Amino acid sequence: MTPGELGLKELRDLLKKGELTCKEVIDDFKRRIDRFNKELVAFITIDWGRVYERAKKLDTSVKKEGAIFGCPIAIKDNILTKGLRTTAGSKILENYLPPYSATVVERLEREGAIIIGKTNLDEFAMGSSTENSAFFPTLNPWDKKRVPGGSSGGSAVAVASFMSPCSLGSDTGGSIRQPASFCGIYGLKPTYGRVSRYGLIAFASSLDQIGPMARSVEDIAIIMNVISGHDEKDSTSSKNPVPDYAREIENKVSPFRFGILDESEFEGIDEEIFKSYIDTVNLMEKTGGKKVKIDLPHLKYSIYVYYILATSEASSNLARYDGIRYGLRVDKETISALYMETRSKGFGMEVKRRILLGTFSLSAGYYREFYGKASAVRELIKRDFENAFREVDFIILPTTPELPFLLGEKIQDPVKMYLSDLFTITPNLAMLPAISIPVALSKNKLPIGIQIISNIFEESNLLNLSFLLEKNLNFSYNELKRRYL
Amino acid sequence: MKFDIEKILKLSMIEVDEDEKTRLKEEMGKILQWISKLEEVTIEGEGFSFLTHIPLRDDEPKVSLHRDEVISSTEGNGVFFVVPKVVEK
Numbered sequence: 128m129t130p131g132e133l134g135l136k137e138l139r140d141l142l143k144k145g146e147l148t149c150k151e152v153i154d155d156f157k158r159r160i161d162r163f164n165k166e167l168v169a170f171i172t173i174d175w176g177r178v179y180e181r182a183k184k185l186d187t188s189v190k191k192e193g194a195i196f197g198c199p200i201a202i203k204d205n206i207l208t209k210g211l212r213t214t215a216g217s218k219i220l221e222n223y224l225p226p227y228s229a230t231v232v233e234r235l236e237r238e239g240a241i242i243i244g245k246t247n248l249d250e251f252a253m254g255s256s257t258e259n260s261a262f263f264p265t266l267n268p269w270d271k272k273r274v275p276g277g278s279s280g281g282s283a284v285a286v287a288s289f290m291s292p293c294s295l296g297s298d299t300g301g302s303i304r305q306p307a308s309f310c311g312i313y314g315l316k317p318t319y320g321r322v323s324r325y326g327l328i329a330f331a332s333s334l335d336q337i338g339p340m341a342r343s344v345e346d347i348a349i350i351m352n353v354i355s356g357h358d359e360k361d362s363t364s365s366k367n368p369v370p371d372y373a374r375e376i377e378n379k380v381s382p383f384r385f386g387i388l389d390e391s392e393f394e395g396i397d398e399e400i401f402k403s404y405i406d407t408v409n410l411m412e413k414t415g416g417k418k419v420k421i422d423l424p425h426l427k428y429s430i431y432v433y434y435i436l437a438t439s440e441a442s443s444n445l446a447r448y449d450g451i452r453y454g455l456r457v458d459k460e461t462i463s464a465l466y467m468e469t470r471s472k473g474f475g476m477e478v479k480r481r482i483l484l485g486t487f488s489l490s491a492g493y494y495r496e497f498y499g500k501a502s503a504v505r506e507l508i509k510r511d512f513e514n515a516f517r518e519v520d521f522i523i524l525p526t527t528p529e530l531p532f533l534l535g536e537k538i539q540d541p542v543k544m545y546l547s548d549l550f551t552i553t554p555n556l557a558m559l560p561a562i563s564i565p566v567a568l569s570k571n572k573l574p575i576g577i578q579i580i581s582n583i584f585e586e587s588n589l590l591n592l593s594f595l596l597e598k599n600l601n602f603s604y605n606e607l608k609r610r611y612l
Numbered sequence: 613m614k615f616d617i618e619k620i621l622k623l624s625m626i627e628v629d630e631d632e633k634t635r636l637k638e639e640m641g642k643i644l645q646w647i648s649k650l651e652e653v654t655i656e657g658e659g660f661s662f663l664t665h666i667p668l669r670d671d672e673p674k675v676s677l678h679r680d681e682v683i684s685s686t687e688g689n690g691v692f693f694v695v696p697k698v699v700e701k
Contacts (some may be wrong), residue, residue, distance in 0.1 A: 224685040227677055333660075359669060366667075431647045442624065449625070451695050453686060462698050463625075471627040479626055483636065484643060486624045487615065497647075503655040541639055542646050 130155045131289045131612055135198050135346045136373075138292065139239070142185075142197035149182035149197040149241065156199055156243060160290045163611055167266050169284040171204050172212045173244035181241050193239025194353055194373075200235055201285040201294035204245040205252055206337065207326040208232055211242070215328045216250040216260040216278075219448050219455045219473030229326020230361065231295060231337050231354045238353045243291050246281030250475045251445065252302050252330045254278050255547040258538050259477045266534070267309060268607060269573055273531040276306030276547075282340050283310040288611040293341040293350055297327055299334045300433050301526075301551025304563035307340055308526035308576025311565040311602065313593070314340040315347050318583045319558035320365035323358030331440035332363075334433075334555040342604060344594040347562070348372035351586060370587045376594040383592065385411055385579075386421035386519040396528040403567045403575045404525045407596070411523065414595055419519050423511040426553060428504050433552040434545060435488050435501035441478075442485030448473060480541060505556050512557040516582040521592060524550045526563040526576035550578060560586045562593055565602045572606065615640050 130138060130152045141147040157175065164170055185197050202208060205215040207225035209232075214220045232242065249259035257265045257280025265280045267273040268288040275284045279296030283306035286294050296303040298316035307314025315338045322337045329335065339350035355369040387408060393401055412418055450456040450469030457468035474482070488497035515522060528549050537544040554561035560583070563576040581589040617637045621627065628636060680690075688694045 226682045226685055362667060362669065425653070428650055428653060431650045434643070434647060435650075446625075451698060452693065456696070458696065462696070462700055465696060466625045467627045470625050474626070476632075479624075479628070480636065480639065480643075482624045482626060483617075483620050483640060487620050487640070487644075490620070490623060500650055500653070500655060502660045504650060504653050505660040507653070507655075509660070542642060 129612065131159060132608065133292065134343055135195055135292055135349045138198050139194070139196050143191045149185045150179070152197060152199065153178055153182045153241065153243075156290060159288070159611060160244075163288055164290060166271065167268055167284050167288055168263050169246055169265050169281040169288065169290060170201070170244040171214055171216070171247050171262055171281070174211060177211065178241060178243055185239060185241070193237070194349060195235065196239030197241065198239065198293070199241045199243040199291050201243055201246050201282055201291035202232065203248055203279050203282045203294070203296050205248060205297055205328040206232060206295060207328070208242060208245065211245065213245065213328070214262075215252070216248040216262065217473065217475070217478070218261045219469070221261070221455065223454055225326075227326065230323040230358045232326065234353050244285075246279070246285055246294060248281055249278035250478050251328065251441070252278040252297055252299055253441070253477050253481055255301070255305055255544055256532070256537065257281065257306070258534065259475060261475050264534060267531050268611065269311065270531065270571075272533055273573070274309065274534055276309030276531065278302040278306075279314075279340065280306045283307055283312060283314070286310070286312050286340050286342060287607055289607070293339060293346050295337055295350075295354075296340050297335055297337050298555065299330050299437060300555050301548045303338045303340060304526050304551050304561060304576070304578060305547060307563040308565070308574065309531040311574030311576075311604075311607070312340055312342050313344060313347050313562065313564060314338065315351065315562045315586070315590075316554060316560060317351065317355065317586055318365070318560045320363050321560070321584065321586065322354050323361040323364045325358055325360035329444040331437040332444065333440060334437060336555070344376060344590055344597045345373065348376050348590050351590070365584070367584050372587055372590055375587045376590050378591055380415060380591055380595045382415050382417070383520040384417045384419050384518065386419050386515055386522040388421065388423065388426070388524070392426065393525070396525060397530055399569045400525050400527070400530065400575050404523070404577060407566050407577045408523060410596065410599055414599060421515045421519060421522065423508075423515060423553075425504060425507045425511050429508055429553045429556055430545065430549055432501045432504045432508065432556060433548070434484070435497050436505060438481040438485035439488045439498050440485070442482045442489065445474075445478070445482055477541070508553060509557045512553075512559060520581065520585075520588060522580040524578045524580065526550060526578040530569055530573045530575070554580050559583055560589055562589055564593055564596060564600070566600055567602070615644060
């Protein structure tokens with residue numbers, strides 16, 4: 128048994144008892160990162176000096192305290208880490224050293240975590256394959272010809288290939304759940320407001336949420352215990368009390384009702400994914416769930432709503448990258464030429480595309496027709512879910528319409544790429560928590576994920592059910608252990 | 613609906629070369645056509661409601677970031693940010 132395959136609780140307990148040292152744990156992860164990060168390229172930045180310094184500080188501390196004492200965690204590179212380069216996967220922030228850490232990073236460190244490195248992502252989290260990173264694409268550890276999903280592709284790969292026990296991602300329209308599904312791990316997008324966004328580089332502020340990625344529901348729950356809760360630096364963070372998720376997953380699951388959609392909603396999705404979806408529905412019935420057919424009449428519009436609202440917010444959020452205060456600057460004679468050159472050189476194609484679409488949606492003459500309309504339909508989508516959750520406790524959907532696709536397969540066709548988010552964007556629009564669970568492998572040994580959505584702030588029930596399904600599904604990491612551990 | 617690529621590029625403060633411009637114009641046309649599906653929905657009432665519920669906090673001074681730390685990762689003289697001239701005649 129190496130430290131690399133342990134869950135957070137076991138790792139922490141061994142470290143606290145002194146049966147392992149933080150240095151030994153880091154040595155073990157470093158060995159794998161040295162060997163496999165060259166080919167999978169999950170990380171953009173690792174500062175081993177800093178990592179070992181932190182390990183030493185924890186090893187020599189008198190009181191070995193904290194819920195994740197000594198546990199390594201990988202952080203998506205759009206979450207600020209004080210003094211440690213944070214790029215958002217963009218040339219425009221290639222050399223950016225944040226003067227402060229995100230609240231989630233502070234909370235993780237307060238509980239004893241070791242930040243092992245910063246993971247690759249689609250530039251500014253805009254993408255579904257991690258191919259939009261300004262630096263390099265990350266590869267899927269199940270099949271290196273395929274993408275790991277995105278935008279939190281690096282965070283998913285680090286966990287799936289045992290380079291880190293867990294990671295943080297961010298999810299604006301599926302950026303945690305889709306790569307979790309493509310890499311065969313668990314990924315939770317919490318309720319909007321459950322986790323502070325202070326220090327998350329903004330993409331679309333009304334949709335963005337930070338969440339955990341791991342190889343077990345228990346580890347997801349442990350990280351949620353640490354990062355959840357109100358933060359006065361994020362006025363949209365909620366004051367709702369935070370339950371002890373890690374304890375409550377063990378509770379007996381009480382009889383529940385779960386919603387399924389009419390099969391016509393799944394036209395065109397991959398057959399093997401559809402079969403896994405049906406299998407999971409059957410399993411949920413066997414474990415005490417009552418299946419209820421629900422109707423979400425505006426679901427079919429969510430992808431259009433999403434691409435208008437997310438790009439509108441992005442065009443506004445990304446206006447701050449002007450070459451004046453921080454980040455890349457391309458010097459020019461006039462100030463407007465400086466802005467133009469800096470932004471044109473600093474942003475990649477997908478980011479430009481989204482800024483243009485957002486600027487258009489917000490521009491005079493089109494605002495009402497685009498942003499206004501999308502915003503009104505978002506309200507209808509939210510109401511559809513409110514109505515559904517009067518009848519059911521959970522809603523089950525596939526996480527993705529297709530299996531992990533080949534590198535280069537969709538990068539030239541934005542609309543095709545956008546359709547990868549078909550099932551994951553609605554929880555963001557309706558602010559709901561949603562988890563992707565690995566349920567099976569396809570014939571070609573590619574992982575399949577299923578998504579379960581619950582009502583707002585019902586993460587505890589969601590994780591409780593996920594824990595029960597995990598025990599019944601027995602999704603195996605043996606193949607990945609054989610390759611990477 | 614007309615997508616005026618020149619106008620939108622200018623509003624976005626982004627420049628692209630002619631090839632990219634042609635490509636972007638075509639892609640934007642496709643994306644906008646795809647999005648126009650939304651025209652089917654009839655709307656009564658207002659936009660999304662969550663922004664009305666953001667709580668306010670008391671206006672009290674609090675410890676903020678330390679000046680030296682903020683300045684340390686920027687070009688500057690250790691006291692102020694130094695930026696290019698942004699005011700033109």
